[in-house]
Amino acid sequence: MSMRPVIVIGAGIIGASITYHLAVRGADVTLVDAGLPGAGATRHSFGWIGRSPGDSSPAGELRALGRSHWERLAREVRGLEVHWSGALVWGEHFAGRGPRDTHAATREPRLVEPPRHAEFRPDDGWVDPVRATESLISAAREHGASVRFGAPVTRLVTTRDGAVDGVELGQEILAASTVAVAAGVGSTALCATAGVNLPMLSSPVVMVRLRASSGLVRGIVANDQFEARQDVDGTVLIPLDYDKHTSTDELRRTGEEALRVFMASFTGADDATLVSAEIGWRPMMADEKPRVGYAEASGLYVAVAHPGITLASVIGHAAAEEILARTDRDEPAAHRSPGTA
Ligand SMILES: Cc1cc2nc3c(=O)[nH]c(=O)nc-3n(C[C@H](O)[C@H](O)[C@H](O)COP(=O)(O)OP(=O)(O)OC[C@H]3O[C@@H](n4cnc5c(N)ncnc54)[C@H](O)[C@@H]3O)c2cc1C
Missing domain, CATH: 3.30.9 (D-Amino Acid Oxidase; Chain A, domain 2)
Structure with a gap:
């Protein structure tokens, strides 16, 4: 296994979930955020999980998966409260x-x-988004994850051939095996520093x-x-x-x-x-579909999705599996069936 950690940029609900799922799988992972956990879109969120009964479209199926992964997380993560209020x-x-x-x-x-x-x-429920984010991060830290808060990433660091192999925090460079960008509305600007276009319409x-x-x-x-x-x-x-x-x-x-x-x-x-x-x-992609998977630049993984609270559970799971398997497939991981996600 690489000696470099996976670096996750963004301690919102999605980055927290990716970090948790990586840490429980034994990965060396560092979560970096410009501010405190959940201070982005997550802080303002209503926190509703669900919303699509009888919807068999890919988006509806994905939300249903999000729901079942929240049930699992509520069992696994100490202090994580999911209120299945309907x-x-x-x-x-x-x-x-x-x-x-x-x-x-x-x-x-x-x-x-x-x-x-x-x-x-x-089947609908809700979480307090910031508390849920904090619970996921605490659990990730118990499993060995490192955190750097109050640390804005100024750019992604690339090799001569364009692969992403680290992040720049002002004067400091952190080397990484993979950089996962889960920076919400900040994702476009970060990806641009590695020459990757990420059109968003937040x-x-x-x-x-x-x-x-x-x-x-x-x-x-x-x-x-x-x-x-x-x-x-x-x-x-x-x-x-x-x-x-x-x-x-x-x-x-x-x-x-x-x-x-x-x-x-x-x-x-x-x-x-x-x-x-x-x-x-x-945070929303221009085509309103989740963007979860490796990007065009090698070593760069992107996770931007709406509705992010509902989907964070399944995205964290899918992203961790994919990052650790180092796969590079076209289809967003979270769109795959539960067995492979
Ligand atoms: C009012 C409102 C209501 C909503 N209601 C619901 C709902 O009921 N159900 C639902 O499922 N979804 C809802 N959503 C959507 C949901 O809140 C978001 O999809 C979700 O919070 C996005 O999480 P995230 O982790 O992707 O982004 P964020 O929470 O924005 O986290 C991104 C993090 O990245 C950090 N960051 C950005 N740039 C950098 C950088 N350069 N260096 C370091 N750190 C950086 C930021 O500081 C931030 O902490 C709602 C959203 C809003 C605004």
Whole structure:
């Protein structure tokens, strides 16, 4: 085995999962991030795992795989909590292929106006994205992974023939057997330093956080007006479309509007308060498909995917297998069947 470690750039949910899966397989792996774990898109995420009942498209199958790998991770990783709360969805945008459900009032008893017909997705769940990222990294470290945080990678280091064999951290060069770029929206710029084109079309979303009494929202609730879930500490998360906000005042007003909608939708929400309204960027490839696999430059592996929380579990597994096998196939690893992923 090479004496050089695998270097994973990006301690978001995807890089954390790759690092964990490499470390449990005994690989020498170093995880590098410009900031703290989960400080990128992961920090702003709603954390919903699932979303595609009856969807037999490749994207739907991949999400189903993501779900089953989260079940495995919840068993394997100490401190990792996956909340299989189910999701109650209705309205034009969300309700799709699943059977109609008439138990909305008992599933979400605090809804002021429970829908007469909704769809309940019992297999859906959520994680606190930052805590999940931290749990994966702790477990990776227990298995010997090294970490370098507060360490921006300034470029990928290449050999004369264009192979990637390290990363530059300011004045320092770290040699690597493979460099896995899981740097979210920063991936394009990093890959460009090795001459690799990675066209991305990332999109902004506003994440509103409220403080509210615990137990108002039992699972995930989504309809044409709002999506909401409540964390164990009472924090309510409401993602909203980005509406060309140009100032923090505009963002705050969006947050206040979300607060009004939430108060009107749930009994017992009168004392809810606005905590924050922030913009998060969803890392996404231009063709909206996951990009997971070796890149054109030898030694360079790329892992960028949306929806990244749902898929991080299966991507971490597939990427670790592929990096350790040093395979170089055309098809993204995460698109393969569970047996080979
Ligand atoms: C508001 C919102 C809601 C969402 N809701 C959901 C959801 O419900 N379900 C779902 O599945 N997905 C959801 N997503 C998408 C999901 O959050 C992302 O797909 C996922 O977090 C991406 O993780 P990542 O590890 O690829 O990227 P990131 O979390 O962005 O991590 C990339 C890391 O790379 C680091 N980095 C970048 N450049 C460098 C560099 N040069 N040197 C060193 N480090 C670097 C960054 O610091 C960062 O920590 C949502 C996203 C948003 C914004």
